[in-house]
Amino acid sequence: MGSHRLRSRERPVRLEASSNEGWSRSARPRPQVQLSRSARRGQAGAKEVERGCLAVRRRMGGERDGDRRGRLSDDCAMGDRRDARSSSLDARQESPTFGSRPADEWNDLIKRVAENRDQAAFSALFLHFAPRLKSYLLQRGLDGPRSEEFAQETLLAVWMKASLFEPGKSAAATWIFTIARNLLVDARRKDIRAHKGAAVLDEDLDAPEQPDGRLEAGERDHHVSSAMGALSPEQRQVVSMSYFHDLPHAQISETLGVPLGTVKSRLRLAAQRLRTLLRVVR
Amino acid sequence: MIPTHHPAPDVLSGHSIGELAWGESIVVRAHLSACRSCAANVARMEALQGQVLASARPSELEHGALARTLARLTEPPTQDLSREPPAPRRAPAWLPEDLADVHVRPRRWLGAGLWIAPIGERRRGARDRTYLLRAPAGSVLPSHSHDGSELLCVLRGAFLDERGRYSAGDFVRFRPNTNHRPKVDADGECICLITTEAPLRMFGLVGRVAQAITDI
Numbered sequence: 001m002g003s004h005r006l007r008s009r010e011r012p013v014r015l016e017a018s019s020n021e022g023w024s025r026s027a028r029p030r031p032q033v034q035l036s037r038s039a040r041r042g043q044a045g046a047k048e049v050e051r052g053c054l055a056v057r058r059r060m061g062g063e064r065d066g067d068r069r070g071r072l073s074d075d076c077a078m079g080d081r082r083d084a085r086s087s088s089l090d091a092r093q094e095s096p097t098f099g100s101r102p103a104d105e106w107n108d109l110i111k112r113v114a115e116n117r118d119q120a121a122f123s124a125l126f127l128h129f130a131p132r133l134k135s136y137l138l139q140r141g142l143d144g145p146r147s148e149e150f151a152q153e154t155l156l157a158v159w160m161k162a163s164l165f166e167p168g169k170s171a172a173a174t175w176i177f178t179i180a181r182n183l184l185v186d187a188r189r190k191d192i193r194a195h196k197g198a199a200v201l202d203e204d205l206d207a208p209e210q211p212d213g214r215l216e217a218g219e220r221d222h223h224v225s226s227a228m229g230a231l232s233p234e235q236r237q238v239v240s241m242s243y244f245h246d247l248p249h250a251q252i253s254e255t256l257g258v259p260l261g262t263v264k265s266r267l268r269l270a271a272q273r274l275r276t277l278l279r280v281v282r
Numbered sequence: 283m284i285p286t287h288h289p290a291p292d293v294l295s296g297h298s299i300g301e302l303a304w305g306e307s308i309v310v311r312a313h314l315s316a317c318r319s320c321a322a323n324v325a326r327m328e329a330l331q332g333q334v335l336a337s338a339r340p341s342e343l344e345h346g347a348l349a350r351t352l353a354r355l356t357e358p359p360t361q362d363l364s365r366e367p368p369a370p371r372r373a374p375a376w377l378p379e380d381l382a383d384v385h386v387r388p389r390r391w392l393g394a395g396l397w398i399a400p401i402g403e404r405r406r407g408a409r410d411r412t413y414l415l416r417a418p419a420g421s422v423l424p425s426h427s428h429d430g431s432e433l434l435c436v437l438r439g440a441f442l443d444e445r446g447r448y449s450a451g452d453f454v455r456f457r458p459n460t461n462h463r464p465k466v467d468a469d470g471e472c473i474c475l476i477t478t479e480a481p482l483r484m485f486g487l488v489g490r491v492a493q494a495i496t497d498i
Contacts, residue, residue: 119352126348131340138341148344152351159355170325174332181300181331189304189405275390 430479
């Protein structure tokens with residue numbers, strides 16, 4: 001709870017910063033009207049038209065932001081709009097609006113996806129968040145196709161993980177961001193394993209353990225040396241060249257005058273043998 | 283117990299926005315599960331990114347994006363159908379619950395009570411390694427150095443090295459080219475989650491052989 005409060009307190013700070021861009025408007029601009037007016041001006045220089053278009057673009061983009069910012073920064077004025085949703089001041093502060101819907105509504109949509117596998121609710125989430133994710137990812141430096149792909153994959157993951165969403169813990173947008181972020185991190189590995197929701201252990205990590213005992217460094221050296229001694233001379237030679245002298249396989253092959261494949265298979269067999277020996281010798 | 287060694291702010295923010303390597307983010311997650319204050323910091327940074335996302339100007343999606351995604355909702359999962367699902371095993375108490383999605387591969391024994399268990403799939407040509415390391419009470423690990431950085435989170439027990447003592451929940455970043463020789467506390471085993479950017483440089487015969495047979 002403590003951390004949640006902190007988070008909600010942080011929001012206005014962030015939004016103050018974005019308000020510097022001047023998107024805040026008390027009345028919603030009508031982009032089309034503005035556009036035609038500046039077009040009608042006719043005589044206006046190209047520069048002025050350009051400026052007009054820029055302003056329109058900014059307002060179009062800023063329409064929702066301005067709306068949301070207004071609600072957050074002007075608590076009293078917006079109170080009437082929010083009364084329908086909540087009566088407690090605390091809850092109000094923690095329910096900023098995203099886009100044209102209040103945060104609660106996104107939570108409800110995710111809940112409907114989780115509980116009813118509701119495709120209409122999913123579509124609403126998709127239409128709102130996927131285009132924003134795409135922009136967000138483009139801003140983060142991903143190219144167009146990757147941003148598109150990740151936006152879609154993220155929403156697909158929202159569908160699969162909807163039941164894990166905890167509205168009390170984070171805002172819907174934050175939760176969706178963390179899904180996208182995790183996909184990004186996972187994708188840096190070549191293979192993405194589907195999240196299963198449970199650790200996959202190839203063996204029981206607590207069970208059959210070797211009898212505990214300290215292995216003194218000298219003792220260990222001795223075991224390793226005797227394991228090395230148990231290798232065939234050919235194996236020992238490649239192990240020494242590869243592991244201890246860091247020679248590339250190609251160079252070992254050249255030095256010994258044996259094919260590369262032979263070097264590799266000798267190393268593999270030697271490593272297997274060492275593994276077996278060291279497990280036995282203890 | 284409250285951890286005393288924490289990730290630097292750049293590591294926490296890197297994790298929050300998803301700029302860490304996969305293995306690094308796993309180690310950070312292990313620390314977060316033990317450290318409320320770092321977890322709260324990360325939650326705040328995530329909330330900020332959520333705000334950035336919420337206020338992003340929508341981009342146009344490809345034609346038919348929604349329809350294609352809807353069609354995929356009902357597709358059966360494609361992965362792992364060919365493979366027998368692994369028998370569920372009980373995760374040990376020291377493995378943080380937040381690491382619920384990791385794949386821990388079979389342990390490789392290096393001697394009595396000393397093992398490593400690689401995490402994640404093996405990838406051809408990858409230089410980074412992420413693994414669990416278990417060392418028995420009182421053991422001294424081979425002296426080694428790092429070409430790249432190493433991140434570590436203690437999951438159980440404690441160890442001591444040239445720089446300090448680290449116990450459960452503690453997070454450590456070893457910079458490239460630092461040389462260290464960890465010694466496990468005498469009164470209990472130590473289990474760490476470790477990720478390295480590049481393979482370790484082991485000193486001495488034992489370390490080299492250990493590396494050769496464990497692929498760390």
